Amino acid sequence: MGWLLASPYLVYSAVFFLIPLFWALYLAFTNWNLISPEYETVGMQNFIDAFFSPSVRAAFWVTYKFMLMFVPIVIAGSLFLALILHHLPRWKGLFAVGYFLPYLASGVASSIVVKGVISYNSPLNQFLRDAFGWDIDWLGSPILAPLVIALMMAWKFVGYYALLFLSGLESIPKEVYEAAEIDGAVGWKRVWHVTIPMLYPSFYTVTILAVGLMFGIFTEPYVLTGGGPEYATHTWQLEIYNQAFEKLNAGYGTAVAIINSIVTFASIFVFRKVLEKWGGKHGWE
Amino acid sequence: MNKRKWFKLAALLMAAAVIGTGCQGQTEKEQGQKKGGSTVQIDFWAAPNPTQQAFWKKMADRYMEEHQNVKIKVSPMPESPSSEAGIQSAIAAGNAPVISENISRGFAAQLADSRAIVPLDQFEGFDDLIAKRQMKSTISTWKFADGHQYVLPIYSNAMLFGWRIDILKELGYNAPPKTYSEVIEVGKKLKEKYPNKFLWARADLAKPTWWARWFDFFMIYNAASNGTHFIDGNKLSADRDAGVKTLQFFADLSKNKLVLTKETKDPFESGTSVMSDLGPWTFPYWAEKFPEMKFNEKYVLSMPPVPDGMDPSQSKTFADTKGLVIYASATKEQQQAAFDFVKWVYSDPQNDLEWLKETNLPPARDDLSTNEAFVSYFEQNPQLKLYAENIPNAIPPMDNAKMVEIQELIGKEALNPVVKGEKTPEKAWEDMEKAINGVLK
Incomplete structure (x- = not known):
């Protein structure tokens, strides 16, 4: 009976996950261009090409660069927001929903808005030029362009992650704080030695989600920078899209997608181990 | 029923779902021919x-009124994430x-x-269609290297440069510059009078975006x-001398700080730049957002400047042009019926x-x-008149399967x-x- 009840899910998984997965694994060893009826198997050539490709190497490092910028910003921002929401005497739900709204905004729409805000003749840049003589090339600089994208994504996800932290904060028993107070932990000491360690499950979830997100960035660099300048914002997804759909190298694009999934899996695994070690120190198993 | 039997049942269901999904496209295609006996x-x-x-x-409704044996279903092409990707996915899935x-x-x-497409x-x-639509000269540049015509151009935007004539007049010019040295001279005068203005604001000049090369290089x-x-x-087969002169022109623009490569919102309309690559799709946008942009008052149009x-x-210029293709996956009968429909549309x-009134896109006619x-x-x-006049002077994109790589390399x-010095x-x-020859190998 169990198999029968599970069969809709099994069928769904087979059609939409397993078959495409095995098909992708096969395609990665071919030179199929997505539309031609004829193609050949090329062995490991796609993987070898990807290994030596400057754009794949760029995608690899750019992801970690984004991670270095995005993860601390989004964790600090969402924790700060959660602490404010937690201490609000009323309208907590309303504010929480308000901060969550950017998460629902279309990536294309918000990218276009950001493009307008940082354009050469925007009021912001006009002001910076007139007041300080700063003529900033926001999307033309290899340092600023990824930072703009990381900040934009942090704005989008901060409200969502704040909700996860908020639920963590709400679940810390009052008794823990009372005990800490008796032991002399007040103010910042209380936050550092009680709140943050008690929020370990939320930190764990948010960090893993944020790290995983960095391997799937597409819309923002696609609209804002196209991966430039000089590959500074060239992500895995941009590389896969460009190869498979722009250059019609579907076999090669699939190989890059498989490498991407392996790197994602390995990175998340490492982060999990580090976080679990930190959690273990504070009594979390 | 034991576990093994349940597992067999689940596997059967899965197989049925897979076969059902795989056969869907074929069944619909067959239905397309069989429905109504001789209806295509x-x-x-x-x-x-x-x-x-x-x-x-x-057009389809009118054609079907006259031709009862043809049923044309017009629908928008999927555009996720682009219309090209939508078509590729459809071909791959057998649903073209x-x-x-x-x-x-x-x-x-x-x-x-x-x-994936058939020669038209x-x-x-x-030949009768080409003659009736008066497009012999326009379509001559569309011939593919194998001698066939795979696309029937519908519209052709001979890309032009717009010039802010109001600002040019302030600088003492009554017409846009036509040669490289004239352009640089206008730019220098502009900078003297308005140091914060630029000749051309185009962020894409600093980006390797492949399609951007159509509208600059x-x-x-x-x-x-x-x-x-x-x-x-x-x-x-590029003309090396002309190519180097082209790059020298961009180098001179950049050296004299006449190009702005930062993202800029509506630079031409706001007067931040006095020159802009313009297609006819701009005018409906201006009519709505910038009604003050009046032809011959605020701006004029010209063909690209030439070397001294x-x-x-x-x-000559670039033709931003798109057309119709017929897919190889269709049956011969469907292909012929589709061609007859196109012929009917363009015979009048x-x-x-x-089309012109509806879309503002100049039909590809001589x-x-x-x-x-x-x-x-x-x-x-x-x-729009200058666009129409220059249709025969506009060169369509290259007909090479490696176009994306090639155009990316032109930028990169x-x-x-060159623009960055x-x-x-x-x-x-x-x-x-060297890089392009490597790709073409």
Whole structure:
């Protein structure tokens, strides 16, 4: 009976996950261009090409660069927001929903808005030029362009992650704080030695989600920078899209997608181990 | 029932679902032919643009009234994440339409290379269609390296440069510059009077975005080379001398700080720049957002500038142009029926006029500026007249399956570093040639 009840899910998984997965694994060893009826198997050539490709190497490092910028910003921002929401005497739900709204905004729409805000003749840049003589090339600089994208994504996800932290904060028993107070932990000491360690499950979830997100960035660099300048914002997804759909190298694009999934899996695994070690120190198993 | 039996049942269900999904496309296709006995069903994918969809729906309805044995279903092509990707996915899944519009020559080259589309010149009545639509000269540049015509151009935007004539007049000019040295001279005068203004604001000049090259490099290169093909078949056939001159022009613009490569919102409309690459799609946008942009008052149009010593009246430009293709996956009967429909549409210039009124995109006809049918339209829309006149002077994109890589390399190896002052035009051209030859190998 169990198999029968599970069969809709099994069928769904087979059609939409397993078959495409095995098909992708096969395609990665071919030179199929997505539309031609004829193609050949090329062995490991796609993987070898990807290994030596400057754009794949760029995608690899750019992801970690984004991670270095995005993860601390989004964790600090969402924790700060959660602490404010937690201490609000009323309208907590309303504010929480308000901060969550950017998460629902279309990536294309918000990218276009950001493009307008940082354009050469925007009021912001006009002001910076007139007041300080700063003529900033926001999307033309290899340092600023990824930072703009990381900040934009942090704005989008901060409200969502704040909700996860908020639920963590709400679940810390009052008794823990009372005990800490008796032991002399007040103010910042209380936050550092009680709140943050008690929020370990939320930190764990948010960090893993944020790290995983960095391997799937597409819309923002696609609209804002196209991966430039000089590959500074060239992500895995941009590389896969460009190869498979722009250059019609579907076999090669699939190989890059498989490498991407392996790197994602390995990175998340490492982060999990580090976080679990930190959690273990504070009594979390 | 034991566990094994349940497992078998689940496996059977899975197999049925997979087979059912796989067969769906085929069943629909077969139905397209069988439905109603001799009725031929054609799926027509129109551009994901309401005006173009409205035009094709109207045409299909009229055609079906006259031809009861043909059923044409017009629907917008999927555009997630782009219309090209939508078509590729449909072909891969076996759900390609019989015919679609919105296909550039470059993308058609990729499709033709994979034998996903059929040559149109092999249909009976092709020459008659070309003659009736008066497009012999326009379509001559569309011939593919294998001698066939795979795309029937619907519209052709001969890309022009817009010039802020109000600002030029302030600088003492009554007409836009026509040669490189004249352009630089205008730019220098502009900088003297307005240090914060630029000749051309174009962030794409510093980016390797492949399609951006159509609206900067190829506009200038086509003018300098008299339209010499950049790629011929599978060989780089570009005019080196014209190419280096083109890059030198960009280098001079950059050296004199006349180009702005930062993202800028509506730079031409706001007067931040005085020159801009313009297609006719701009004018409906201006009518809505910038009604003050009046032709001959605020702006004028011109063909791209040419190197000193060349005749500016012979200038060529890039043709932003798209057309119709017929897919190889359709049955012979469907293909012929689709071609007959197209022939019917283009046998009457009034249909092209209707298209022009609906979309503002100039039909790809040699006689667009002289045919009586369009005279009154151009009198009411004088800004479009120069576009119409220059259709035969506009060169469509290259017909090479590696177009994306090639155009990316033009940016990466040549245009971007030249604009950034990192390479001399000669070195940039040499590097670009080497890289493109590597791709064409």
